[in-house]
Amino acid sequence: MPPSLLDLPPLAHSILLFPFGLVVGSFLNVLIHRLPLEDAEARNVVTKPSHCPQCQARIKPLHNIPLVSWIWLRGRCAACGWGIPFRYPLVELLGGLVAAGSVWFFPVGSLVWLKGLLCGWALIALFFTDFTEFFLPDAIQFPLMALGLLFTVPQLLWPTATLTVWGTGNNLLVVDAFTNALQPAPAWSLLGAAVTWQGSLMGIVLGYGGPWLFERLYVRVRNAVVKAAGGEPIEAGMGMGDFKMLAWLGAFWGWGPMLGILFLGALLMLAFALPLLLLRRTGAQTLLPFGCTLALATFPVVFYGPAMWGWYLGFIR
Numbered sequence: 001m002p003p004s005l006l007d008l009p010p011l012a013h014s015i016l017l018f019p020f021g022l023v024v025g026s027f028l029n030v031l032i033h034r035l036p037l038e039d040a041e042a043r044n045v046v047t048k049p050s051h052c053p054q055c056q057a058r059i060k061p062l063h064n065i066p067l068v069s070w071i072w073l074r075g076r077c078a079a080c081g082w083g084i085p086f087r088y089p090l091v092e093l094l095g096g097l098v099a100a101g102s103v104w105f106f107p108v109g110s111l112v113w114l115k116g117l118l119c120g121w122a123l124i125a126l127f128f129t130d131f132t133e134f135f136l137p138d139a140i141q142f143p144l145m146a147l148g149l150l151f152t153v154p155q156l157l158w159p160t161a162t163l164t165v166w167g168t169g170n171n172l173l174v175v176d177a178f179t180n181a182l183q184p185a186p187a188w189s190l191l192g193a194a195v196t197w198q199g200s201l202m203g204i205v206l207g208y209g210g211p212w213l214f215e216r217l218y219v220r221v222r223n224a225v226v227k228a229a230g231g232e233p234i235e236a237g238m239g240m241g242d243f244k245m246l247a248w249l250g251a252f253w254g255w256g257p258m259l260g261i262l263f264l265g266a267l268l269m270l271a272f273a274l275p276l277l278l279l280r281r282t283g284a285q286t287l288l289p290f291g292c293t294l295a296l297a298t299f300p301v302v303f304y305g306p307a308m309w310g311w312y313l314g315f316i317r
Contacts, residue, residue, distance in 0.1 A: 025095020136241025148251025203250020
């Protein structure tokens with residue numbers, strides 16, 4: 001039987017997947033730019049061709065090669081000379097790196113590998129839409145909630161299906177093909193529990209409902225205190241997009257990791273916002289991109305969450 005693409009070593013997979021990831025990164029740039037726009041036609045990412053945001057000129061295929069074209073054109077539009085922001089090649093590069101690096105942390109070809117790949121690309125898009133526009137698009141987040149639940153179905157239907165993948169050195173690893181659990185990979189050896197449909201559904205409910213209840217309570221208490229002091233009340237403490245982001249992360253990784261992402265994301269936001277408050281560079285009603293810190297918190301929690309939890313329990317004893 002001739003060898004398949006799954007039989008290739010991890011380095012070969014990385015080399016093959018990197019250009020594909022660059023193309024995905026180019027599409028992520030389209031999502032980041034268009035989805036926050038108010039006009040429905042301008043948000044069209046399916047049939048509307050790529051064009052310069054400044055002069056609206058259609059981008060030629062030769063000028064639309066991920067990463068290469070930006071370097072070749074020296075970061076400027078070929079039609080009008082508009083300076084293309086550095087974000088564009090950065091997102092393309094990150095898309096390529098996520099694809100190339102995924103095979104080292106997940107067994108390539110498995111369900112959890114596909115889930116990790118899609119999660120990484122989604123977090124790139126959400127990070128930059130929140131960072132630039134304080135916006136977390138429903139067009140990305142609602143499908144991810146449903147997809148997180150659907151990812152739990154194959155392991156119910158084919159629980160005994162396995163794959164053989166390369167490990168470190170010349171070792172071969174036999175892994176579950178359709179499990180939602182972390183499994184041995186070339187750069188990863190710690191195991192994780194499978195995400196069941198119950199855990200995924202609970203992740204959606206707690207991811208959205210828990211922060212929503214906390215936010216409502218915070219707003220009520222804060223407004224009562226501020227009103228007594230003669231200040232102005234606020235309508236919201238967190239954006240609804242943040243709740244939806246936590247919901248789909250809960251659907252993907254379960255309710256436990258979702259709570260860890262929420263906790264670490266809040267710590268990262270506090271570390272960012274506290275110096276600004278002390279320096280009076282921001283106020284209590286200033287918008288802060290919480291989705292960005294949730295995105296940054298996802299990787300360490302998914303991979304190192306149990307280790308961090310064990311360290312914390314040992315620390316408080």
